[in-house]
Amino acid sequence: MKLDVNLSELIACAERMGSFVPDFAVEVAIEDSFELDTSLSSTAGLEIGLDELEIEQGLLGYRGRQVLLFIPDHGSRAGNVLAGRSEGNKFHVADCQKLDEMRSKQRFERYKATYNVSGKFEIFGTLGYRGEDVSGEAELHVCKLCLGYLNYRGYKNSNKAAKDSVYDAFDISEFLSKYSTLFRSMPKREALVDMAGYVDNWKEISRDFRQSHNWSCDHCNVNLQSHPALLHTHHINGVKRDNRPENLKALCIDCHRKQPQHDYMRVTHAQMQELNRLRKEQSLLCQDSWDELIELADTSVTDLLRHYRLKSYAKPVVGHELQADSGEVIAMFELAWPDKQKAIAIDYDAISLGSQYGWRVISVGEAIKRMNQ
């Protein structure tokens, strides 16, 4: 695929931003990765085969990145769908039973993958039966089986009205942010684009501000003096040039991404684990109520927690550390029931280490599967 993009300009832009340079430098094939991100972030998406789709913890991935799947071919409905009628194909966000069906019918090659967040998808077809060919961008909606499979925002266990409101409010960006810790790779472009709009000396302003807040998160209170990169300076009114102290807040990356209009932010699994390790060390991981558990757990397991609460499970511990016989911490479980030696983990190493120490540890994907049995 040939791209009409000046890569050197983008790299120069990244260099001006300083902190993004190392990330770019370690990328082995920059152009390759850039092309991949460009097609996956477009409304046209990228055609992928069944064997290329990665089922990652019950969600959909392609080359380490989280994706959605949609069918561009709308046949004779294309005209109606392009005109805004809501009879378009649903897009998938999880390994739902519809995908299983498609796999067994070998109809999978018709799908495209994307992580464009606009809710618009490039589709094609004809104007009614035997009409002329049409194509363009149309709004498609999320597959309800996928929402049920993940218990997204409690969907599975809700009544019709509550289900409808989860479905109507579904936002792709928010969805991708919620599960970002389950994926190895993050799109590179979004982070760069997002740096636009700050004043030139923003880095110093931000550092001074966080220092004046003793490197602590204004929301969850975690102290990040030892990990300053995990603490951000947030603009309350959303205007990045408005740096009056009353418009700024120091927020850890987890609390920051939960702010309105911040769902473009991606948090990696390593960052989230480090954050919860520090919260725990500083006795900030209150685990008294289910609501507190849901607030502080990795967002990729909060819908499992909602299900467990409803089913009256014993309350798990968030961020349980597994210690070797020497006392050294060797792994962290996202959710654990220490008295039963049962746990749910994201990291596959944690799963195997856990079983070596007599725990029964399953992945998030396995826990999602069991929730549906």
Ligand SMILES: [Zn+2]
């Ligand atoms: Zn689905």
Ligand SMILES: [Zn+2]
């Ligand atoms: Zn925080």
Ligand SMILES: [Zn+2]
């Ligand atoms: Zn912010």
